[in-house]
Amino acid sequence: MSIGKKVLLYMALTVSGLVMVFPILYAFLISFMQGGEVLQGSLWPESFSLANYFSAFERVPLLTYLWNSLVVSVLIMVGQLVLCSLAAFAFVFIEFKGREWIFYLFISTMMIPWEATMVPNFQTVQSLGWLNSYAGLTIPFFAMAFGTFLLRQQFKTIPKELYEASQIAGISKLRFFTGVVLPVAKTTITTLAIYSFLTAWNMYLWPLLVTNNEANRTVQIGLKQMQTQEIASDWGVVMAGVVMVILPTLILLFAGQKRLQEGLTQGALK
Amino acid sequence: MRKVELKGLTKSYDGKQDVLKAIDVTIEPGEFFVLVGPSGCGKSTMLRMIAGLESITAGELALDGKRANALSPSDRDLSMVFQNYALYPHLTVEQNITFGLHVKKISKKEQKARCEEVCAMLGLTDYMKRKPKELSGGQRQRVALARAVVTQAPLCLMDEPLSNLDAKLRAKMRSEIRQLQRKLGITMIYVTHDQTEAMTMADRMMILSGGDVQQIGRPLDVYNNPANTFVASFIGSPPMNLIEAEISDSVLVADGHWMTPITADMKAKLQTDKVTLGVRPEHISLAKDSEPGFLVQVANVEVLGTETLVTFDFGEDTQWIAKWNGQSDIQPGAQIRIAVDDHHLALYSTETGERIYCQASEQAAEKKVSS
Ligand SMILES: Nc1ncnc2c1ncn2[C@@H]1O[C@H](COP(=O)(O)OP(=O)(O)OP(=O)(O)O)[C@@H](O)[C@H]1O
Ligand SMILES: [Mg+2]
Numbered sequence: 001m002s003i004g005k006k007v008l009l010y011m012a013l014t015v016s017g018l019v020m021v022f023p024i025l026y027a028f029l030i031s032f033m034q035g036g037e038v039l040q041g042s043l044w045p046e047s048f049s050l051a052n053y054f055s056a057f058e059r060v061p062l063l064t065y066l067w068n069s070l071v072v073s074v075l076i077m078v079g080q081l082v083l084c085s086l087a088a089f090a091f092v093f094i095e096f097k098g099r100e101w102i103f104y105l106f107i108s109t110m111m112i113p114w115e116a117t118m119v120p121n122f123q124t125v126q127s128l129g130w131l132n133s134y135a136g137l138t139i140p141f142f143a144m145a146f147g148t149f150l151l152r153q154q155f156k157t158i159p160k161e162l163y164e165a166s167q168i169a170g171i172s173k174l175r176f177f178t179g180v181v182l183p184v185a186k187t188t189i190t191t192l193a194i195y196s197f198l199t200a201w202n203m204y205l206w207p208l209l210v211t212n213n214e215a216n217r218t219v220q221i222g223l224k225q226m227q228t229q230e231i232a233s234d235w236g237v238v239m240a241g242v243v244m245v246i247l248p249t250l251i252l253l254f255a256g257q258k259r260l261q262e263g264l265t266q267g268a269l270k
Numbered sequence: 271m272r273k274v275e276l277k278g279l280t281k282s283y284d285g286k287q288d289v290l291k292a293i294d295v296t297i298e299p300g301e302f303f304v305l306v307g308p309s310g311c312g313k314s315t316m317l318r319m320i321a322g323l324e325s326i327t328a329g330e331l332a333l334d335g336k337r338a339n340a341l342s343p344s345d346r347d348l349s350m351v352f353q354n355y356a357l358y359p360h361l362t363v364e365q366n367i368t369f370g371l372h373v374k375k376i377s378k379k380e381q382k383a384r385c386e387e388v389c390a391m392l393g394l395t396d397y398m399k400r401k402p403k404e405l406s407g408g409q410r411q412r413v414a415l416a417r418a419v420v421t422q423a424p425l426c427l428m429d430e431p432l433s434n435l436d437a438k439l440r441a442k443m444r445s446e447i448r449q450l451q452r453k454l455g456i457t458m459i460y461v462t463h464d465q466t467e468a469m470t471m472a473d474r475m476m477i478l479s480g481g482d483v484q485q486i487g488r489p490l491d492v493y494n495n496p497a498n499t500f501v502a503s504f505i506g507s508p509p510m511n512l513i514e515a516e517i518s519d520s521v522l523v524a525d526g527h528w529m530t531p532i533t534a535d536m537k538a539k540l541q542t543d544k545v546t547l548g549v550r551p552e553h554i555s556l557a558k559d560s561e562p563g564f565l566v567q568v569a570n571v572e573v574l575g576t577e578t579l580v581t582f583d584f585g586e587d588t589q590w591i592a593k594w595n596g597q598s599d600i601q602p603g604a605q606i607r608i609a610v611d612d613h614h615l616a617l618y619s620t621e622t623g624e625r626i627y628c629q630a631s632e633q634a635a636e637k638k639v640s641s
Contacts, residue, residue: 161356164323169370169421170344179369183360 024246031239038235052240056226059237061214062244065222069201070248072218075138076200077193084147085189089177091148092155093163103152110145115205122209136210137218141200147192154188155181190259198249219245271299272348272425272457274320278329281315281481289315291481292329297459297474302451305461306468307478308504313461316478317427320459321350333425344373348425349418353433355410357402357417363389364398367416374421388416391450408439415447419454426451429461444471465505469493477501495616499623502548502616508579510548511590514620517543522615525585528564530612539627540617548616551579554592555609563607566590573597582606 001009030038031052032045056062090096091103121140130136158181166176182189204220211217217225223245226238253260274297281290290312297303305313318324320331322343331338338346357366367388368381376384389395392412402410411431418426431447432440448471451458462468468475469489477484477492477500484504485497496502502510515524517540523529524547557563569589570581578598584590592608600606617627 159354159356161352161354162358164321164343165350165352165356165417166370167323168321168343168346168348168350170373171370172373180358180360184358186360 027239027242030235031243033236035236052234052236053244055234056237056240056244060222060225060241062219062222062241064214065217065219066244066248068216069219069245071134072137072203072207073197073200075134076141077196079138079142080144080147080196081189081193083142084144084151084192085182085185086177087143087148088151088155089181091152092158093173093176093181107145107149110149118206118209125210130210132211132213132216134216137207137216138200140206144196147196150192151185151188154185158184187259187262190256191262194252194256194260197252201249271455273297273299273332273334274425274457274459275332275335276316276320276329277332279316279319279326279331280328281312281319281324282327288327289481290319293483295476295483295486297457299457300455302448302458302460302471302473304468304472304475305459305478306465306475306504307463307484309463311478312481313463313478314429317350317429317459317461320346321348321427322346346425347423348427349421349423351414351418351426351428351431353430355402355414355431357410357413359402362399362401363394363405363413363416366402366413367420369417371420384420384422385416388420391419392416392446407435408443411435411443415450419450423456425457425459427459427461430463431460432462432467433464440467447471466507469505477504479504495625495628496548497625499546499548499618502618506550508551508591508593510550510616511554511584512546512548512618513585513588513590515545515547517545522547525588528584530610530615532615536615536617536627542619544620545626546618546620546623548618549590549610550614551591551593553611553614554590555594555611557607557609561609563609565605565607568600568602568604568606570602571598571600580606582608 026043029043029045032048032050033042034046034049034051037045087106091099091106125131125136125140128136130139162180163176166180171179202220203218204224207218208221208224211221223238223241226241276293276295279290279293280288282288293316305316307313315324319326322338322341322345326339333341333346358369361369364385367385371381371384385398386395389398392415394409394412394416397405397409397413402413405413411434414431418428428447432443435443444467447460460467460471472489474486474488475492476486479500485492485501487495492501492505496505496510499512503512513524515522517523517532517537520532520534520537521529522532522545566582566584568580568582572579572581575597576595578594578596578600580592580594580598580600581589582592615627616625618625
């Protein structure tokens, strides 16, 4: 590639990068603006004060919400990883009648929108008495067809001979799973972990349905609360909340960027 | 050491077609037994059935005289080397070798000692901390061997372990594996599609084709007395030359005009007057002036240093190959006069391919009687 072409390419990339990041950047700037500044349409805050952040924490129990979100997201992430990897292991390494058929049935549930199953799920959770609890917030999400699919595809690239060699050596299935399959599929598992964490973190509708007290609400609902508490929203405070909420997401993305890329492109290369 | 008996062992994957058809063989303790055959003939299937990785459709498998059909792979006390080595990519050489030893209740100290011993034996000591992907093909192959050896199982199965290596390394590993097997005194069942490997390594070999046993025997016996045209053309490099021939009176006529006399006892065994004649390449020579010969046209010459392979046209669409010692300066296109050593003829039934007569076996039988 010639220098000229490279310069052009990078300029184009920078511009589109800026366009993409603008809303987040603007939210970040707004979170420092006072009173009417937003409505005046200014792009840069007059001064960088943390006042909005303090009032965000005062107005809603943001810390509790953040904690709840963290617990819920970690629980969902762990639950999904455990169930998906075990299910994928069964679909790849254990032979049973109708295995393919069951698998396709399993992933066909990916076509059913989550919203369609919301009402029956809600009723189940309610009758189990799980409203306003972590159980109600997390357990319905443990089984994930997409994760099972992703891991199955990854496990399928593990040579069958590895399994057979460990069978001959007398290594148990569980030991083979934890000692060979999981380490070999490390990148994909990390990808899936980040994906499930983020999805769970950004969940809105379900927590809204199954929780109705502050002690169990998650952060996304907290944001909505901030926005609707007053008739004329104080956008500076809301945006301060938003920044607090997307911060973990961004950290996770930056930290796991490389892994995420590897995991998502790995399948394509093979 | 382990004795392995197969009695009518049959395998079918789909319930319709038999991939292995009633295999009967007894593999003696301490024997190096080679299974050889073309691709898809069922060699791996048979090996995997012995290992317990594949179910047995019919027949019986016995290990040391005990029925083992339903034993799980780990209960059969054997080790296996796979074609692609099946090394755990995330573990170091050392971990690969000791992985699974804990199942056999071997202490950490003992594991380490054993691992060091086999690594020293196979020249892996310098690589113990490396991952498989940092090793060359030959080194990986050795790790796979080490992993089989370290278990000290009395029976070792190998499925084409050398097929990913280059020719030179293959020859080296061939002899290493053979020596290792002798040293450990284990029973070995070795699968290959390479007849050279089979010839050079085996105590006894089994030639399989299409799921049927073609012949079982010691390499030289198989080479000298192929049981049928398949074995004749599979074992030996270059393979045995074959051509259809007719018998008239006491001569064998091939291609309409080439002929060779047949003896009375040869004739006594013949029921038909159409047979397939087989001649090994080394039994064809340039005819001396005094000898009766047959004029042929040379199609190709390959000089290999110590020997020369001459391909010539024989009959309308048959080419034969002759193998001579030394470096010959015959040019393609030349007309040469060849002579066939008529003490080494083999006759096969044209319909079934089965051996009717083989001079070498008759001679061997005679020798046994006289001594
Ligand atoms: N899992 C399976 N399901 C169905 N058919 C199979 C299966 N494995 C092997 N076969 C068939 O069985 C036959 C023998 O296969 P096998 O792998 O034993 O051959 P092979 O002699 O080892 O060949 P190669 O030298 O190529 O390894 C082949 O026709 C193959 O298509
Ligand atoms: Mg095979």
